[in-house]
Amino acid sequence: MSQSPVTLRGIAWNHTRGFTSVVATAQRFEELHPDLSIHWEKRSLQAFADASLAQLADQFDLIVMDHPHTALAATEGLLLPFEDWLPAEFLADQAAHSVGGSHASYRFADRQWTLATDAATPIATWRPDLIARHHLSLPQTWPEVLELARRGFVTVSAFPIDVLMHSYMFSAVQGCEPFARPDGVAPDEVLASALADLRELVALCDPACLGRNPIRTHEWMSHTDDPRAAYCPFAYGYSNYSRPRYARYLLQAGGLVTHHGRRLRSTLGGAGLAVSARTKHPRQAMDFARFTASPEVQRGIYFQAGGQPGHRSAWTDEAVNAASSNYFRDTLATLDEAILRPQFPGYMEFQDAGTPVAHDCLAGKIKPAEAARALNRLYQTAFAKTSHHS
Numbered sequence: 001m002s003q004s005p006v007t008l009r010g011i012a013w014n015h016t017r018g019f020t021s022v023v024a025t026a027q028r029f030e031e032l033h034p035d036l037s038i039h040w041e042k043r044s045l046q047a048f049a050d051a052s053l054a055q056l057a058d059q060f061d062l063i064v065m066d067h068p069h070t071a072l073a074a075t076e077g078l079l080l081p082f083e084d085w086l087p088a089e090f091l092a093d094q095a096a097h098s099v100g101g102s103h104a105s106y107r108f109a110d111r112q113w114t115l116a117t118d119a120a121t122p123i124a125t126w127r128p129d130l131i132a133r134h135h136l137s138l139p140q141t142w143p144e145v146l147e148l149a150r151r152g153f154v155t156v157s158a159f160p161i162d163v164l165m166h167s168y169m170f171s172a173v174q175g176c177e178p179f180a181r182p183d184g185v186a187p188d189e190v191l192a193s194a195l196a197d198l199r200e201l202v203a204l205c206d207p208a209c210l211g212r213n214p215i216r217t218h219e220w221m222s223h224t225d226d227p228r229a230a231y232c233p234f235a236y237g238y239s240n241y242s243r244p245r246y247a248r249y250l251l252q253a254g255g256l257v258t259h260h261g262r263r264l265r266s267t268l269g270g271a272g273l274a275v276s277a278r279t280k281h282p283r284q285a286m287d288f289a290r291f292t293a294s295p296e297v298q299r300g301i302y303f304q305a306g307g308q309p310g311h312r313s314a315w316t317d318e319a320v321n322a323a324s325s326n327y328f329r330d331t332l333a334t335l336d337e338a339i340l341r342p343q344f345p346g347y348m349e350f351q352d353a354g355t356p357v358a359h360d361c362l363a364g365k366i367k368p369a370e371a372a373r374a375l376n377r378l379y380q381t382a383f384a385k386t387s388h389h390s
Contacts, residue, residue: 006281007037008288010062014042015215016240017118018064018271021307025292028301036284038062045213053078061279062288064271065114067105072345073274074108080275081111085286094293097312099270100335106272108343114272115293116310117302121338122157122165122214122234122266123331125241125251127221130230138231142197142259145233149204155221155228157235158202159213160359164351165267166234167358167375168339170194173259179342182383184376191372195361197259201233202362210363214238222247233257236269239308242327253327255334268338270310346386353378 010026012019019042026038041060043051056063057078065073073079082091091112095103099119106114126138136153139145148154158166168178171186171194178185185191202209206228212220214236221229222241234256241251256264273292275285291297298311303320314320315328315335341347354375361371 005035005037006284007039008061008279008281008285009059010038010040010064011056011060012040012042012064013047013271014044015238016246016306017238017308018042020305021118021302022064022273022292024301024305025297025307026288028297029288029291033284033287036288038288045215057276057278061276061281061285063274063276064117065274066269066271067102067114068341068343068347068351070106070113071108071343072348074111074113075345078277079113080277080279080282080286081113082115082275082286082289083111085275085282086290090290093295094311097295099310099312099315099332100338101268101340102270102272102310102335105268105270105340105343106274114274115289116270117273117293117298118271118308119310119315119335120236120238120269120271120308121335122162122169122256122269123237123253123334124231124233124256125218125221125235125237125253126231127229127249128252129249130227134227134230136230138254139233139257141257142264145231145257146201146204148231149201153227153230154201155205155212155217155232156201156209157212157214157217157232158198158205158209158359158362159211159216160355161351162213162235163198163362164355164358164375165269166198167191167194168267168341169234169264170197170259172265172339173262175260175262178339179379182380184379186376188369188372188376191375192368195358195368195371199362199364199368203364210359218251219247222249222251234264234266237308237327237331239324239327240306242325243323244325250325252325252330254330263337265337265339266334268335268340270308272310344383344386346382349385350379350382353382 102116298309299314
């Protein structure tokens with residue numbers, strides 16, 4: 001009597017980078033394992049950031065997730081640790097070939113809760129055709145970015161969550177590592193200066209940028225003839241727009257400018273593949289996760305289907321770079337330098353509460369000094385409430 005096939009359900013997010021990559025990987029895995037079926041669903045980028053992992057863990061076997069959720073998910077027992085299921089050599093290879101802090105960002109309490117199958121951080125992007133048409137030079141410093149913005153050639157992703165992430169970057173460039181102490185993101189005056197810098201840029205750009213997340217920013221940049229699409233100093237990177245024939249116009253990608261004599265370091269993003277602790281098929285789910293994160297698949301099917309790999313070998317691969325206008329090679333240093341958000345169970349509470357405060361500041365509703373004090377109070381509260389878990 002034949003055994004009934006096993007079905008796994010997965011949840012990813014609604015972009016070629018996040019969805020078709022895992023669908024293609026699942027299709028290939030099913031071909032290699034005919035007794036297995038994997039069904040992927042998708043959610044919006046905002047839901048990707050906001051969704052309750054407890055609900056997702058109840059409904060799905062496989063979860064593509066954002067790393068700031070890791071500590072809370074681990075503390076609440078929502079995920080299976082990979083050490084219990086995969087060989088130590090495989091996990092050692094993942095750690096050795098991490099892009100920046102991607103692999104480490106999914107570790108908590110000395111366990112690996114997610115595999116870093118996708119890596120991203122804010123990078124610079126530009127339209128080579130508009131740069132050439134308007135005889136522009138790419139900016140190398142922050143004052144040059146502001147000057148280019150004054151001339152009407154700059155956009156930026158100033159969506160609420162992105163604004164908060166950028167405030168960490170502008171705190172760090174003042175020589176103050178964010179979250180170095182439990183009493184706030186950075187000293188009030190440093191964080192206020194960071195928000196003021198960002199507000200100066202946003203005031204020089206189209207107000208529409210306050211409502212554009214990185215996907216909408218890149219879609220707009222790659223489809224418009226508006227000269228403001230010429231240059232974006234930082235937005236979470238999407239290699240798809242640097243691939244010929246993906247969008248109307250190609251975007252070139254590269255590193256960040258300097259400010260206060262230092263290169264900007266953006267806040268690490270990316271996504272990883274986790275296995276729900278509620279799954280009835282942990283062995284099959286773990287085997288699929290290992291397949292997806294393996295270097296051969298990351299450099300091959302996963303990238304070819306639109307994914308943005310998390311394995312370093314893909315970022316240095318000649319064929320991958322040839323197919324993406326050298327996107328990976330030209331941004332790898334920016335990923336390696338990226339800031340890692342703090343890992344404690346209450347961090348997401350701070351991020352959710354702090355996001356509208358930072359955005360209101362850039363929208364001109366509250367002053368930078370007031371916003372900085374509010375953000376630091378929120379951080380202190382979240383840290384004090386949950387730090388005993390870490």
